[in-house]
Amino acid sequence: MQLELTQEQDMLVRMVRRFVREEIVPLELDLDPDTDELAEEDSIRLKAIVQSMGLFGLGIPEEYGGPDIDMVTQTLISMEISQHRAGLYAPCYGVFGGAGLAQLFESSDAQKESYLYPTLRGEKRGFFGLTEPSGGSDPARAIQTRAVRDGDDWVINGSKIFISGADRADFGLVFARTSPDKGRGGVTCFIVDTDTPGFYVRRIVHTLRSAHYATELQFEDMRVPHANVLGGVNKGFAIANDRLSRQRIPYSAGCIGVAIKAHEMAVEYSKIRETFGAPLSSRQSIQWMLVDNEIDIQQARWATLEAADLADKGLPFRKQAAMAKLVSTEGASRVVDRSMQIHGGYGVTKDFPFERWYREMRIRRIGEGPSEVQRHIIARDILGSSLR
Amino acid sequence: MGVRLKKPWLALAPELVASLPGQLGVFQLANEHREVVYIGFAGARSLFGLKGELGHRLGKWPFFRVEVNMAYRTRYRELLMAHFSDHGCYPTENTAEETAGLGRLSLTALTKIAVKTKVGS
Numbered sequence: 361m362q363l364e365l366t367q368e369q370d371m372l373v374r375m376v377r378r379f380v381r382e383e384i385v386p387l388e389l390d391l392d393p394d395t396d397e398l399a400e401e402d403s404i405r406l407k408a409i410v411q412s413m414g415l416f417g418l419g420i421p422e423e424y425g426g427p428d429i430d431m432v433t434q435t436l437i438s439m440e441i442s443q444h445r446a447g448l449y450a451p452c453y454g455v456f457g458g459a460g461l462a463q464l465f466e467s468s469d470a471q472k473e474s475y476l477y478p479t480l481r482g483e484k485r486g487f488f489g490l491t492e493p494s495g496g497s498d499p500a501r502a503i504q505t506r507a508v509r510d511g512d513d514w515v516i517n518g519s520k521i522f523i524s525g526a527d528r529a530d531f532g533l534v535f536a537r538t539s540p541d542k543g544r545g546g547v548t549c550f551i552v553d554t555d556t557p558g559f560y561v562r563r564i565v566h567t568l569r570s571a572h573y574a575t576e577l578q579f580e581d582m583r584v585p586h587a588n589v590l591g592g593v594n595k596g597f598a599i600a601n602d603r604l605s606r607q608r609i610p611y612s613a614g615c616i617g618v619a620i621k622a623h624e625m626a627v628e629y630s631k632i633r634e635t636f637g638a639p640l641s642s643r644q645s646i647q648w649m650l651v652d653n654e655i656d657i658q659q660a661r662w663a664t665l666e667a668a669d670l671a672d673k674g675l676p677f678r679k680q681a682a683m684a685k686l687v688s689t690e691g692a693s694r695v696v697d698r699s700m701q702i703h704g705g706y707g708v709t710k711d712f713p714f715e716r717w718y719r720e721m722r723i724r725r726i727g728e729g730p731s732e733v734q735r736h737i738i739a740r741d742i743l744g745s746s747l748r
Numbered sequence: 749m750g751v752r753l754k755k756p757w758l759a760l761a762p763e764l765v766a767s768l769p770g771q772l773g774v775f776q777l778a779n780e781h782r783e784v785v786y787i788g789f790a791g792a793r794s795l796f797g798l799k800g801e802l803g804h805r806l807g808k809w810p811f812f813r814v815e816v817n818m819a820y821r822t823r824y825r826e827l828l829m830a831h832f833s834d835h836g837c838y839p840t841e842n843t844a845e846e847t848a849g850l851g852r853l854s855l856t857a858l859t860k861i862a863v864k865t866k867v868g869s
Binding site: 575 | 751791792793818820821822825826829848849851853854
């Protein structure tokens with residue numbers, strides 16, 4: 361792996377950084393501190409700027425109209441677009457677009473016409489429905505939602521929880537058990553229209569995130585055509601697993617971006633805030649906090665870029681993605697905590713972004729597989745198949 | 749916490765508003781028939797929180813109720829979506845801009861579940 365940025369990467373990073381600082385951060389001065397959306401006119405204006413930069417639709421393959429950007433460069437950009445108050449869960453308030461449900465790139469031609477292309481055109485929204493009340497870290501065993509074949513349809517019964525965006529979606533990917541005795545080999549992914557009879561959004565699940573909520577879903581005798589099976593019957597676990605590994609890289613990058621911004625603010629504040637006649641930055645206790653911030657950020661940055669580099673090369677990256685997720689979420693949590701501490705009373709007010717980052721960052725150690733699961737993945741890689 | 753706000757209605761009068769907390773949260777306004785006409789929130793940009801938001805609306809509607817809630821944005825959206833689920837429309841005083849892009853809740857499904865549970869038990 362090359363440790364220095366290429367000239368093109370350096371230029372892109374500088375351009376995106378400038379966009380965030382000049383276009384996004386000033387808007388936040390007037391926005392509600394907990395919001396995750398911009399006024400429509402701002403959103404349209406900023407999307408046009410991003411399109412003119414050639415960066416709209418990060419993660420969308422070039423053949424589907426996305427920019428031709430490798431995973432390492434995407435990761436570097438993700439570290440930049442999260443460097444603002446809402447950046448962890450709403451990087452640049454969505455004006456960079458995105459791939460949405462990447463699994464649809466592997467769908468059939470008919471499914472692409474009905475779901476992928478409308479999603480890429482912004483006409484349809486989708487959700488990813490994997491986690492159930494019985495658990496999310498071990499989908500092979502936790503999935504209890506059942507799908508039973510009935511003629512040309514499948515009849516689905518069950519429930520999902522912690523599902524983002526299902527209440528506003530037109531369709532979703534729903535994972536259900538189709539062969540009860542086959543473990544991970546008995547799970548199928550269905551594309552489900554949200555206006556299908558028997559599809560219910562039961563409630564909003566309120567969490568530490570005060571802008572972006574999750575939902576709980578219920579399926580009651582919901583009939584889905586066989587043509588809406590994605591990737592084949594009993595092939596759903598591979599779809600879910602691939603998504604979980606790949607998603608860990610941008611997930612990590614978002615945490616690193618917030619940590620970089622929090623650290624930068626802490627460094628600046630420590631130089632201007634005086635106590636007992638000297639700036640905070642002259643105190644060793646503060647200096648060591650800043651040093652630890654720097655170390656946490658660098659560790660997370662290299663671990664995440666290494667995982668992205670392996671993914672670019674088509675090499676196995678599951679262990680490295682798990683390491684990146686583990687190191688970045690735990691390290692960034694510490695960075696935000698220290699930076700908040702350096703800001704004292706102001707750090708916990710809604711006048712500053714730390715309190716939002718502090719709450720949202722806590723979720724990152726659980727979402728997309730908790731730290732313990734990442735350690736389990738790494739342990740399995742070290743110890744091999746002997747580990748049960 | 750239930751999905752719907754079910755606290756008793758209070759008269760939207762200066763002395764009651766003055767006794768409100770300055771905290772963040774959501775509120776509802778109602779007409780003389782105690783029908784919800786507006787759902788709003790006191791966010792971090794609201795000067796004096798719920799007290800300030802209701803203070804601006806004195807004299808406009810006869811009744812109000814509040815819920816102190818730090819997750820005011822998601823709770824606000826939930827109340828609007830619950831109102832739509834129950835009535836097929838949003839409160840009359842909420843603007844199209846305020847309700848744009850909201851999702852949908854199927855609260856009738858909740859009722860069905862409750863009935864099933866009762867019969868089963």
